[in-house]
Amino acid sequence: MSDFSVEFRMPKGCPNCGNHMMKVSQAKQSDDGVFCTSCNTEVCAWDQAERILDETPRSESEQLIEDVINNKKPDSDDE
Ligand SMILES: [Zn+2]
Numbered sequence: 001m002s003d004f005s006v007e008f009r010m011p012k013g014c015p016n017c018g019n020h021m022m023k024v025s026q027a028k029q030s031d032d033g034v035f036c037t038s039c040n041t042e043v044c045a046w047d048q049a050e051r052i053l054d055e056t057p058r059s060e061s062e063q064l065i066e067d068v069i070n071n072k073k074p075d076s077d078d079e
Pocket residue numbers: 014015016017018019036037038039040041
């Protein structure tokens with residue numbers, strides 16, 4: 001059922017934990033749920049995610065990829 005899912009980066013972070021990595025079923029049906037890979041919260045449906053991805057300029061997507069990478073580092077104030 002949900003064993004076959006693909007991960008992707010969402011411009012809009014998870015409302016629960018702020019994570020940008022999402023997963024959706026490989027079938028990508030428009031009403032399939034998009035889930036946070038970190039806390040498994042259902043963020044939105046795939047058709048909505050697709051629209052958000054569509055509207056996001058490429059440069060912004062690249063910026064978000066950097067954010068995702070940065071978020072994986074331990075967050076300390078004395079960097
Ligand atoms: Zn989350």
